Amino acid sequence: MPTQRALHLYRKTQNDSDSDRVQQHAPLVKKIAYHMVARLPASVEVDDLIQVGLMGLMEATRNFDPNAGVQFETFAAQRIRGAMLDELRSADWMPRQTRRNMREIDAAVHKLEQEYGRAPLEAEVAKSLDLPLDEYQQRLGDARGHQLLYYDDFDSEDGSNDTLDQFVADHSANPLEAMSDAGFRKLLVAGLDLLPEREKLVMALYYDEELNLKEIGAVLGVSESRVSQLHSQAIARLRSKVKDWLAR
Structure with a gap:
């Protein structure tokens, strides 16, 4: 496997302490x-x-300061x-049509929630979108990787902000600072x-228990692809709430 070859080469070029640390933390x-791949x-x-x-x-091993x-x-x-x-970030990993499809799903979920309460x-x-x-x-x-917040959710009506939602969420990114808002x-x-x-269980297992999609599927007794669908559906529902909050 490429990973094993990389570890072998690293062990040959580093001291025993560093190579042991890399080997020990490879499962991480x-x-x-x-x-991460569950969001992509x-x-x-x-x-x-x-x-x-x-x-x-490997970079972390070289640069770690134990006194920090x-x-x-x-x-x-x-x-x-x-x-x-x-x-x-070097690749546009979600096709525009897929992004457009999820925007339509977001809008449909929001409309139906308002209608049904x-x-x-x-x-x-599916019926509201005229889809089987x-x-x-x-x-x-297909929309695995759809996020709760995007940079362009904060755009003005003229779309003056650059669209950065082609990139996977960086948990240090400014839009996520909104989560610190009590409201x-x-x-x-x-x-x-x-x-x-x-x-709700999918979200808890993924975000709280940090299980991957395959592991969640085993818990629920469904396929990994079905877990992905449930996750995307949950995100669409939550984005409906976010839209209300952003419109305040």
Whole structure:
């Protein structure tokens, strides 16, 4: 495997302490990669993320300062995730049509929630979009990586801000600072509480328990692709709440 070859080459060029540290924390790279890939389209290969993340781990090993007051695993996780994000930022990983499809789903969910006073069923959303249920679910699966907040959600009506939503979410990015707003957090908690039980469980297992899609599928007894659909549907419902909050 390429990962094993990279580790072998690294061990040959570094001292025993550094190479042992890389070997010890290599599973961390895999964990972060599998967690991140769940937010990305199926065209993104997890092995590619692992390779890039491994380079981030090697860099972390070279640059770690034990006197800085931070644990190595915390420091390494930041470097690993940063390396993966940098790589992803070099590519337009979500096709425009897929983005457009999810915008339409967002709008349909928002409209139906206002009309029904509850979370609409998948079949109801599909009907409102004049789509067969299986095609609607396919669009949800294709939109893996759809985020809760985008930079262009903060655009003015004339679209003066640059569109940066082609990139995967960076948890240090400014839009996510909005989550520190007490009103937003209250709205988000309420939105999560209103999710259908299965979608609520998917969100809890993914974000709280940090399981990947395959592991969540095993818990729910469904396929990995179905988990992806449920995740995208939950994000669409939450974005409906976000739109209300942004319109204040």
